[in-house]
Amino acid sequence: MSAYSETNFNSQHYDDSRPNYTPQFYSKLINYQKQKGSFDLAVDIGTGSGFVAFELTKYFHQVIGTDPSPTMIDQCNNNTIKDNITFVIGTAENQPPTIKSNSVDLITGAECCHWVNHEKFYKESARVLKQNGTLAYWFYKDPIFINFPEANKIYENYTYNSSIETNGDSFEKWMGNYYQQPGHDYLRTLLKEKSPPTDLFYDIVRQEYIVDRDGPPAPQEDPFETKTPLFIRKIIDMKWFLNYVKSWSAYHSWMKDHGDKYDIAEEFVEELKNKMNWNDDTKVEVIWDTVYTFSRKR
Numbered sequence: 001m002s003a004y005s006e007t008n009f010n011s012q013h014y015d016d017s018r019p020n021y022t023p024q025f026y027s028k029l030i031n032y033q034k035q036k037g038s039f040d041l042a043v044d045i046g047t048g049s050g051f052v053a054f055e056l057t058k059y060f061h062q063v064i065g066t067d068p069s070p071t072m073i074d075q076c077n078n079n080t081i082k083d084n085i086t087f088v089i090g091t092a093e094n095q096p097p098t099i100k101s102n103s104v105d106l107i108t109g110a111e112c113c114h115w116v117n118h119e120k121f122y123k124e125s126a127r128v129l130k131q132n133g134t135l136a137y138w139f140y141k142d143p144i145f146i147n148f149p150e151a152n153k154i155y156e157n158y159t160y161n162s163s164i165e166t167n168g169d170s171f172e173k174w175m176g177n178y179y180q181q182p183g184h185d186y187l188r189t190l191l192k193e194k195s196p197p198t199d200l201f202y203d204i205v206r207q208e209y210i211v212d213r214d215g216p217p218a219p220q221e222d223p224f225e226t227k228t229p230l231f232i233r234k235i236i237d238m239k240w241f242l243n244y245v246k247s248w249s250a251y252h253s254w255m256k257d258h259g260d261k262y263d264i265a266e267e268f269v270e271e272l273k274n275k276m277n278w279n280d281d282t283k284v285e286v287i288w289d290t291v292y293t294f295s296r297k298r
């Protein structure tokens with residue numbers, strides 16, 4: 001995840017090119033918290049550009065966003081205008097000293113808990129949470145192009161595969177090998193392998209949503225009722241998609257090795273446009289596989 005620590009990493013670009021989380025999802029989370037928890041302090045780990053932490057200030061007296069990347073933390077502090085929110089360097093496995101044992105009502109981890117050492121993360125979360133405090137983390141995986149299996153295949157190649165192994169290329173033309181492991185594999189399986197340990201946590205809820213890749217267009221009924229509160233759908237064009245690819249850590253790592261040859265995000269989008277007969281303004285529907293896990297500290 002070192003790409004997020006680069007001093008030239010732009011968190012505003014990151015914000016504009018990434019999906020956000022639905023009001024229905026925040027309301028599900030807050031209702032879970034209301035059942036047994038209080039609303040004094042929330043900590044958003046892997047806060048990135050801080051947008052989840054800012055959202056939590058609507059409900060909590062105090063919010064702290066933490067991230068290992070000094071670049072992200074500096075940019076968040078520069079954007080802060082509220083006095084009930086601060087941003088501090090820290091990891092999921094080692095909370096900063098300002099966060100005391102048994103002091104936190106809610107820990108959130110959005111799109112970051114696949115990168116962590118899970119045993120340490122669960123233990124550290126249990127240490128700083130109050131009794132009955134909530135540990136909540138969630139992910140989205142890949143945008144699925146609805147009704148375009150060929151586009152999904154191209155996406156899979158660029159994101160998960162090695163062009164050296166598949167095509168015998170002289171250098172990597174895809175980004176599969178440029179993701180940190182095992183984090184990317186965990187994302188691929190929506191972290192099925194790991195769960196909050198039951199000696200430390202109870203009331204564990206895990207809800208996964210897998211997109212019907214080749215099915216009909218998304219139904220008109222309320223997806224938040226019928227599917228998941230973490231339903232992330234967007235109508236995108238290729239200009240948005242180009243920026244999305246440019247926000248990936250693997251893109252930044254690939255560019256470090258091969259950026260003198262060409263820009264892999266532009267190459268990826270060109271291939272999609274050529275093979276799918278799309279142009280920059282073609283609108284396509286994408287939906288993300290998602291998962292969320294809520295649990296309470298014993």
Ligand SMILES: C[S@@+](CC[C@H](N)C(=O)[O-])C[C@H]1O[C@@H](n2cnc3c(N)ncnc32)[C@H](O)[C@@H]1O
Pocket residue numbers: 001004005018045046047048049050052066067068069072090091092093109110111112115116117
């Ligand atoms: C994809 S960004 C997610 C940002 C934001 N939470 C969101 O929902 O978009 C992943 C973040 O996880 C952070 N990260 C990497 N390793 C971490 C760790 N061990 N503990 C906590 N955060 C970590 C990165 O610095 C990065 O800001």
